Amino acid sequence: MKLSERARNTPPSGIRRFFELAEEMDDVISLGVGEPDFSAPWKARAAAIHSLERGRTSYTTNRGMLELREAIADHVPRYGLDYDPESEILVTTGASEAVDLALRALVDPGDAVAVQSPAYISYGPGVRFSGGDPLPVSTRAENDFVMTADDLERAGAADAEVLMICYPNNPTGATASADDLAEIAAFAREHDLTVLADEIYAGLTYEGEHTSIATLPGMRERTVVINGFSKAYAMTGLRLGYALGPSEAVDAMNRIHQYTMLSAPTTAQYAALEALEACQDDVEEMRTQYDRRRRFVISRFQDMGLDCFKATGAFYAFPEAPYDDEQFAEDLLQSEGVAVVPGRVFGEEGHGHLRVSYATGMSDLKAAMNRIERFVAECERGRAET
Amino acid sequence: MADKLELLDLLLEDARESTDTIARQLGCDESEVESMIAELEGDGAILGYQPVVDWSRVETDHVAAEVELNLELDRETKYADVAGRITKFDEVTALRLVSGDYDFDVTVEGDSMRDVSMFVSEQIAPIPEVTQTVTHFVMNTYKNRGLEFIDSDDDDRLSISP
Incomplete structure (x- = not known):
C-alpha cells in the first residue's frame, strides 16, 4: 500500500524502544508511566455505569453536554478563568484532541509554531500534522525549566504564529509563576503570537496556586487553554478533555471536531460531570499523596548526589543522569529492573536528564529508589576504579 | 514544623513506615518526626499500633x-x-x-x-x-480499617507511556 508522506515522515515515538525492552523483562518496577496509578474516583465510575444502565449511549451535542460545559465553567474560576459555556468551551476526546484541534484551527501550512522543549512528545508531530513547522524553544535546567524571553528570542520565536507552552510540565515537573508567565505573555503580545497553553496538570501543583497565562493582561483574547480529566481526576482511559478560548477559536475548533470526532465519548462525559461535582476530595487526596512522594523522591535523589531540581507540579522528577541519559536508563533497566525514561525523548534540553514518574505506590517507589541508589553507587565505584 | 495531622495521616496508612521515609515525605527532619510521635504517644493520642489481619x-x-x-x-x-x-x-x-x-x-x-x-x-x-x-x-469481612480484603486489581497500565 502506498503510504502518505506524512505517515512515512513520522518517526516512531522515542519511548517505543524502552517500552519494548521493559515489556520483555520480569519484575520491573516502572517509573516510566505518564499516568496516575490511582483509578478514577469511584463516584465518577459509578456515574458512568449509571449512565450506561439508563441507556445514555447516544452522541451528545458537538461541543459536549451543556451541563458538563456549565460545570467546567463553574470549575475554572479557581484558576481565575471565566468562559461562557455556550460559546467558549469545547469538550474533547482527551486533551490530546484539543491540542490537535487547536493546532489545526490556528496553523496554516508553513507557519512556524514555537514549542516549549522539553515537553510532551506529541506537540512536534501535532504541529507537523497541521502543516506547521515546529520551532523548539529550549528551556534550561539553570532556570528550573521556566521559559524566559531570552529562550524565546534565541529560538527565533518572534517570527512564529503560535506558541505552545505546558505548565505544570511533563517531563520536568516545572511550574511557572505569574511573574514567570508575565515575561512569556509580554513576548507573545509584542510579537503577536497566539498562545496554546496545555494546562492538563494544573490540578497537580504543589507549591502555590496554578496560574494560567490566559489570566494575564491582554492574553485572554490570544490564548487557547487546554485542560482535562486525565491527570488530576485519574481518568486517562476515559479520554476526556476540554478547550477554553475566545468564541472564534472555539468555533473554529468545533468546526473541525464536528467532522472528525462528532462528540466526545458520552459515558466519559457523565463521569466527568460527576468528577467535577462530587470528586474534589478525591482529587485533593491524590494530590496529597503525589506531594508526599514528590518530596520523598527528590530528597532521595539529592542524597544520592544526583542533581535534581525541585519539581513543583505534575508527577515527575527530572534528575540529571550520572552519564548519557539513554545509556543510563538502559543500564538501569537491565541491571536493576527499574524503568525510567531518558530525557532526550522529550527534546534537546532533556539530554542528560531522566524522567522519573512518581505516579506509583510508596512501596514500589521505595524499592525502586533503593535499586537506583545501589546502581548509582556502583557506577561511582566503577568510575573511581578506572 | 511539619503538621501532626499529616503525620497521623501517614501513620494511619502505614504505621510501620520508617521515620526516615516519613520525614522525606513530610519534608522535615527525622528527629522532628520522632519527637512528634513521642508527643502523640505521650499525650495518649496514639494508643498503639496493630496490624490489620485477614x-x-x-x-x-x-x-x-x-x-x-x-x-x-x-x-x-x-x-x-x-x-x-x-x-x-x-x-x-x-x-x-x-x-x-x-x-x-x-x-x-x-x-x-x-x-x-x-x-x-x-x-x-x-x-x-x-x-x-x-x-x-x-x-465475612470485605473491608476493615480502610483496607479492602478482596484481591485488588493489578496495575494494568502500560509500563512506559508518554
Whole structure:
C-alpha cells in the first residue's frame, strides 16, 4: 500500500524502544508511566455505569453536554478563568484532541509554531500534522525549566504564529509563576503570537496556586487553554478533555471536531460531570499523596548526589543522569529492573536528564529508589576504579 | 514544623513506615518526626499500633461477633461504669456507645462460635444493667480499617507511556 508522506515522515515515538525492552523483562518496577496509578474516583465510575444502565449511549451535542460545559465553567474560576459555556468551551476526546484541534484551527501550512522543549512528545508531530513547522524553544535546567524571553528570542520565536507552552510540565515537573508567565505573555503580545497553553496538570501543583497565562493582561483574547480529566481526576482511559478560548477559536475548533470526532465519548462525559461535582476530595487526596512522594523522591535523589531540581507540579522528577541519559536508563533497566525514561525523548534540553514518574505506590517507589541508589553507587565505584 | 495531622495521616496508612521515609515525605527532619510521635504517644493520642489481619488467610480458628447491648441504668450507675467492667474482658476488642435502638456496640473475638456465645451469655448477659443482648456473628469481612480484603486489581497500565 502506498503510504502518505506524512505517515512515512513520522518517526516512531522515542519511548517505543524502552517500552519494548521493559515489556520483555520480569519484575520491573516502572517509573516510566505518564499516568496516575490511582483509578478514577469511584463516584465518577459509578456515574458512568449509571449512565450506561439508563441507556445514555447516544452522541451528545458537538461541543459536549451543556451541563458538563456549565460545570467546567463553574470549575475554572479557581484558576481565575471565566468562559461562557455556550460559546467558549469545547469538550474533547482527551486533551490530546484539543491540542490537535487547536493546532489545526490556528496553523496554516508553513507557519512556524514555537514549542516549549522539553515537553510532551506529541506537540512536534501535532504541529507537523497541521502543516506547521515546529520551532523548539529550549528551556534550561539553570532556570528550573521556566521559559524566559531570552529562550524565546534565541529560538527565533518572534517570527512564529503560535506558541505552545505546558505548565505544570511533563517531563520536568516545572511550574511557572505569574511573574514567570508575565515575561512569556509580554513576548507573545509584542510579537503577536497566539498562545496554546496545555494546562492538563494544573490540578497537580504543589507549591502555590496554578496560574494560567490566559489570566494575564491582554492574553485572554490570544490564548487557547487546554485542560482535562486525565491527570488530576485519574481518568486517562476515559479520554476526556476540554478547550477554553475566545468564541472564534472555539468555533473554529468545533468546526473541525464536528467532522472528525462528532462528540466526545458520552459515558466519559457523565463521569466527568460527576468528577467535577462530587470528586474534589478525591482529587485533593491524590494530590496529597503525589506531594508526599514528590518530596520523598527528590530528597532521595539529592542524597544520592544526583542533581535534581525541585519539581513543583505534575508527577515527575527530572534528575540529571550520572552519564548519557539513554545509556543510563538502559543500564538501569537491565541491571536493576527499574524503568525510567531518558530525557532526550522529550527534546534537546532533556539530554542528560531522566524522567522519573512518581505516579506509583510508596512501596514500589521505595524499592525502586533503593535499586537506583545501589546502581548509582556502583557506577561511582566503577568510575573511581578506572 | 511539619503538621501532626499529616503525620497521623501517614501513620494511619502505614504505621510501620520508617521515620526516615516519613520525614522525606513530610519534608522535615527525622528527629522532628520522632519527637512528634513521642508527643502523640505521650499525650495518649496514639494508643498503639496493630496490624490489620485477614484471618481467613491465617491457619487458625478465629471468630468475631458484633454484639448489641441494651442497658438499664439507675441514678448511681453511668454508661462509663458499665463500660469499665466490659472493657476489662480480653474477649472484648471494641466497645462503643452508639445512638439508635441499642446502647453499646461490642466487638467480641474468640476461637469459635461456641466460645463467643458462651462468653456473651456467661459474662456479659449477667451484668445487672444489661437488659438485652443481640449477637451478630461476622460471616465475612470485605473491608476493615480502610483496607479492602478482596484481591485488588493489578496495575494494568502500560509500563512506559508518554
